[in-house]
Amino acid sequence: MNIHNLVRELREPGKSKIVLLVADGLGGLPMEAGGKTELETAATPNLDAAARDGITGLSIPVLPGITPGSGPGHLGLFGYDPLEYRIGRGILEALGINFPVGSSDVAIRGNFCTLGTDGKISDRRAGRPTNEKNKAAVERLRTIRVPGVELFVEPVKEHRFVLVIRGEGLGDGVNDTDPQAVGVVPLKAEGKDAAGTKTAEVVNKFVAEATKVLAPEAPVNGVTLRGFATYPKIAKFEEVYGLKAAAIAVYPMYKGLARLVGMDILDPGVTLQGQIDTMTKVWKDYDFFFMHYKYTDSTGEDGNFPAKVQMIEKLDEVVPAIRALKPDVFIVTGDHSTPSKMKSHSWHPVPTLLVSDVCRTDEVTHFNERSCLRGGLGQFQAMHLMLLAMANAGRLGKYGA
């Protein structure tokens, strides 16, 4: 049975409030055999207190051994089966720069390249232009018009930009025009179906115009496009759970993922304190608060073990302020692990804690990988966490009589 249908059937109205604090890439590894993980190394008195008050476990983001990107990692935590809902590359790029993708959009990742006089690609990244040069080239692309559709071109950085085509009847069944090689001309876009063909026609016109308008910008004088993606058909969070949800995130990608499921996107500035202040300010207005903390992931990606430890400790410091708001359900987890040792996302299950009045506390008194292994939530699939959140919030009725 589809879990969302089950929730729609069983959910009950309530006044209870749920906080989902996502420390990106939270889980880790020891740097050497016999050592401690980042979380085991960090002094986390407040997270430990929450673990003591609550129930703990390890979240499996997708399946054992499967390392998720940010998209599937967060969808799982929001209660969407990450193997069922896939978010295309183009959409993620657009989300990542905070572009408000709509339901009739096709989003595409664009690369500036250098074309020779023969039209062949001589540099797939156009000499990695500065961000200023990128913006200048994007401004030129913005002058392009294709009848019947709206075009949006947004800079990302260096050679990367996002193209969004808005119009009726567009599809994402289109090949990448990036041949992934130099010494050849960019590929023509071709549709795999009627909707894809409509997109391909727009794209080919756009690319032809791009070559003209970019000429003065050489070596940034061509474009390749890939990752064609329509807005995913995805149920809205509030429609499924009956929770009015606020996203309190700093980075565009996570705002974008929250917007994708229909959460309200608040603007907390760029500090943890700003996030806490925002949550406090809107506490009365929402049922569900998704707070995202990036730095446990970015330090892990950097392979900087001491920095990740420090970022965990910084997060720990704001836990009392969140708990002081008295959420009925307080959850701390991550969308995946990012061990400093691996300098990348990984598949390792993620330490998770949940505090509520009815959570059946376990004997775990420290919040880390090793302790959570003995926790009462066991090892569970991330996409089931929202069921636990709803149940602990008193918002899920009995199934069957």
Add this chain to the structure above:
Amino acid sequence: MNIHNLVRELREPGKSKIVLLVADGLGGLPMEAGGKTELETAATPNLDAAARDGITGLSIPVLPGITPGSGPGHLGLFGYDPLEYRIGRGILEALGINFPVGSSDVAIRGNFCTLGTDGKISDRRAGRPTNEKNKAAVERLRTIRVPGVELFVEPVKEHRFVLVIRGEGLGDGVNDTDPQAVGVVPLKAEGKDAAGTKTAEVVNKFVAEATKVLAPEAPVNGVTLRGFATYPKIAKFEEVYGLKAAAIAVYPMYKGLARLVGMDILDPGVTLQGQIDTMTKVWKDYDFFFMHYKYTDSTGEDGNFPAKVQMIEKLDEVVPAIRALKPDVFIVTGDHSTPSKMKSHSWHPVPTLLVSDVCRTDEVTHFNERSCLRGGLGQFQAMHLMLLAMANAGRLGKYGA
């Protein structure tokens, strides 16, 4: 989503090597309440060291409470959903005698029986003939020809043989001709569809001829057939995982199961040392090594607790030789439990260990049922083990961006 498609999408090339050591029927039970299992009784310093260096858990072969045969047990370990891929009885019989079943074959388990002058079965096992008598009868069956197909008849033992029909358009939708009773005539084969009907026609001709040619061999003068099975449509291991795989097994059944998924079948002789020598010799040539050890199962099936303990200890002795090859991922598990107390396969989860550089070691220092219960792999489905193997081998990329 189909797991194999996910693996095909995410897998990355590599030079890492994976060893999957399967101790058949590894898990056990204490003989009496409060006692120790076979694995808990055995002295296993080398497996314990591997458990200490690695991560442990318990593998659920199919589903809780489901006892697998060798086929589903191994398919799960190879990463095939044992509830999706079913291998017919006839195919397993053929694999068990090392017959190279092909994709246009129907394999059938045959029993010799004794027919009275009225054509009715008087002994369903033909007085359990000696293996010599079996072979003589098989030789007579081999003289039978049916136009349009090739027939292969192979002795198994006592009253059992295998019939393989090779030809185009054959199906396995055919009823057993064995009425499972005496005092009645064998049933006519009837097809349940066009392909089954073609097989049934061949079979009825074969059975009629068999009665003629076997007459001099009375009481081995009739045959019944059951377990009609075509070669299963099953993806090849290398095609799914991108791993060049070698099977280092002594017993035909396990060679056969490995051949079914396309592994190379090596001939290590009949000793553990022969298996180690073979693995060492071909170490450079393969990415994945499936090594099968039978005696933990056969001693369990015999209900011989001390012998199973001894066989576990014998296996433990060769673990250092395998680890000396420095596999990137070293896994020890079983295809199911075979408790001496039950003298049979069982559903009990199977102790499992995995050693790699990035395996997130747990606190388990002994390799047995009780210890592995506290392991970092938790209780997991056997068919997910290959995902973990691939991830730990650095051969699975990120899912989604």
